[in-house]
Amino acid sequence: MSTATLSRTAPAHPAAPAARALVNTRYIKVELRRVARNRRSLIFGLVMPVAFLLIFGASSDYRTQMISEHTNVTAWITVSMALYGAMVAAVSGGASVSVERSQGWTRHLRLTPLRPASYILAKLVGALALGAVSVAVTLVVGAAIHAQMTVGAWIGGALLAWLGSIVLAAFGLFMGYLLPTENIMQILGPLTALLSFAGGLFVPLTQGSVFYHIAQFTPVFGVAELVRWPLGADFSWTALVNVVAWGAVFAAGAAWRFRRDTARV
Amino acid sequence: MRTTPAALELRGLVKEFRAPGAVVRAVDGLDLRIEQGEVVAFLGPNGAGKTTTIDMILGLADPTDGSLAVLGGTPADAVAAGRVAAVMQTGGLLRDLSVAETVGLTGALYGRDVDPLPYLERAGIADLAGRTVAKCSGGQQQRLRFAMALVPDPDLLLLDEPTTGMDVEGRREFWSAIRADAARGRTVVFATHYLEEADAYADRIVMVSHGRVVADGTPAEVRALSAGRVVSAEIDDDAARAAAVDALAALAHVDSVEERGARVLVRTGDSDAVLRHLLGRTAAHDVEVTAHNLEDAFVALTTEGARR
Known part of the structure; x- marks a missing residue:
């Protein structure tokens, strides 16, 4: 056949510049829609923390038992559960790269102008969006069961729980790249709960105990301590170091696996 | 007059993989030039190096030796500009999305808002727009991949064994959609191990074996070799x-x-x-x-x- 007559001079629809931008709002929009539709992550990220709060925090003793002048035990549990919800949302959001890898989606993305970093960003936005909703819902339920704390504690606790969950999003990403399986949350769900116990999120740790010393080195300890700081606890440098260190470890791990995943062979 | 660069220009292309105790040469000095507008079948038995070659053309793999140019540039440039698209054998779909959403999302990957319907029509799956990807048959998913590949309106379309696992009817429908599209002047390169497919749908057949070109010509020429x-x-x-x-x-x-x-x-x-x-x-x-x-x-x- 004659190639001269049929050759085309330029593509009719070249990739728009938006395709190469770091923030691909169109992709993020679809990602948010997918998060909102994912029944499983809604149950684990929204329903479970609220259910835990109602089961463990609604006792009338907790309502009257004060841990500081303006703060009752119910508030302590509310903030803890808000963090737990945000963490589960973050872990499952990050770990969803595992599912999309096993479906060949990340490989497909390499055949498109979308930058790998834009993909990770969309994943993080999705995870943080679900985390934000989870925190908000948990706090509303906490208020309904008479959690008492200062306005600063409501706001500070909410923000710290939400932003602190980024550490766990990095953890989810790292694991998502490390474990190529469709059912990754069956491993990471229980693991997150275990780390929450170990980090003293569900049950307060006795300071000075052997367990406390071990707990300081586990990844949830730092965020759990920081989230309670606005409730009247002392600011803990140990907690901050814990958060920064684990955040760095998980982010480095995720970046390492991510680079391997996008490397050409 | 400006000369159009070749759709594909592969020179002495070599790809080696390290296996325990041995080096496997999947592609062994492959030379090939494909002009724009050609519809070429890349024909060879399993393990001939077809997929490895396509991976290199798409920038998923780096050649061990030799050179390749895609539309006159690097594979990465062609991908970034949306000038090359591919229909792979498996994967590359999000199972929780609907068929129409998948095409819409593909538009997002190219930084554009797209109406999925025309693409679905051209791929012959407009009636499946609302169906979840997970509920589509293998052939329907393959046509969805084709619809996605049409979104950037690429100059070069690569198809890697696109009809594997399709029944006869599905295969015929798939190829008539591809053929209708190629008639618009798009360069189409498809890998296959079905002789009849290469014969029926390509203008040119490049036969590969053990990572080399062993025959190259029109279907009539290749038929004469084989018939x-x-x-x-x-x-x-x-x-x-x-x-x-x-x-x-x-x-x-x-x-x-x-x-x-x-x-x-x-x-x-x-x-x-x-x-x-x-x-x-x-x-x-x-x-x-x-x-x-x-x-x-x-x-x-x-x-x-x-x-x-």
């Missing part, structure tokens, strides 16, 4: 046989003439002419015609490449 027959007959008299061998070798479409004792074997693309000659002009007897199976010829051609 030959062997005509054999006995001619008892030595002098008459020698004369017949010379005369047969001079006939059109005769690939080779071989003597085995009193028997003469003629490989030909035109067995009728050979028969007419043998029976009409020689004292040949016990004539046999064996049709070369397409697959046999294919195997013969591809194993020849291995010995080279």
Whole structure:
């Protein structure tokens, strides 16, 4: 056949510049829609923390038992559960790269102008969006069961729980790249709960105990301590170091696996 | 006038993989130039290096040696500009999305808002717009991949064994959609191990074996290579046989003439002419015609490449 007559001079629809931008709002929009539709992550990220709060925090003793002048035990549990919800949302959001890898989606993305970093960003936005909703819902339920704390504690606790969950999003990403399986949350769900116990999120740790010393080195300890700081606890440098260190470890791990995943062979 | 760069230009392309204790050469010095607007079948048995070559063209893998240019540039440039798109064998779909959403999301990947419907229509799956990807059959998913590949309106479309696992009907529908699209002037390169597919849908067939090109031509040319027959007959008299061998070798479409004792074997693309000659002009007897199976010829051609 004659190639001269049929050759085309330029593509009719070249990739728009938006395709190469770091923030691909169109992709993020679809990602948010997918998060909102994912029944499983809604149950684990929204329903479970609220259910835990109602089961463990609604006792009338907790309502009257004060841990500081303006703060009752119910508030302590509310903030803890808000963090737990945000963490589960973050872990499952990050770990969803595992599912999309096993479906060949990340490989497909390499055949498109979308930058790998834009993909990770969309994943993080999705995870943080679900985390934000989870925190908000948990706090509303906490208020309904008479959690008492200062306005600063409501706001500070909410923000710290939400932003602190980024550490766990990095953890989810790292694991998502490390474990190529469709059912990754069956491993990471229980693991997150275990780390929450170990980090003293569900049950307060006795300071000075052997367990406390071990707990300081586990990844949830730092965020759990920081989230309670606005409730009247002392600011803990140990907690901050814990958060920064684990955040760095998980982010480095995720970046390492991510680079391997996008490397050409 | 500006000269258009070749759609694909591969020179001495080599790809080696390290296996325990050995180095495997999946692609072994492949030379190939494909002009824009061609519809080319990349034909070869499994393990011939087709997928590895496509991976390199798409920038998913780096060549060990040699060079390649996609539309005159690097694979990465072609991908970033949306000038090349691919339909892979498996994967590359999000199962929780609907068919229409998948095409919409593909638009997002190219930084555009797109109406999915025209693409679905061209791929012949407009009726499936609302169906979840997970509920689509293999053939329907393949046509969805095709619809996605149309979104950037690429200059070069690569298809890697696109009809594997499709039934006959699905295969025919898929190819008619591809064919209709190629008629608009898009360069289409598809890998396949189905001879009939290459024959029916390509303008040019590039046959690869063991990572090299072993045949390259129009389907008619390749068919002539593969659709030959062997005509054999006995001619008892030595002098008459020698004369017949010379005369047969001079006939059109005769690939080779071989003597085995009193028997003469003629490989030909035109067995009728050979028969007419043998029976009409020689004292040949016990004539046999064996049709070369397409697959046999294919195997013969591809194993020849291995010995080279």
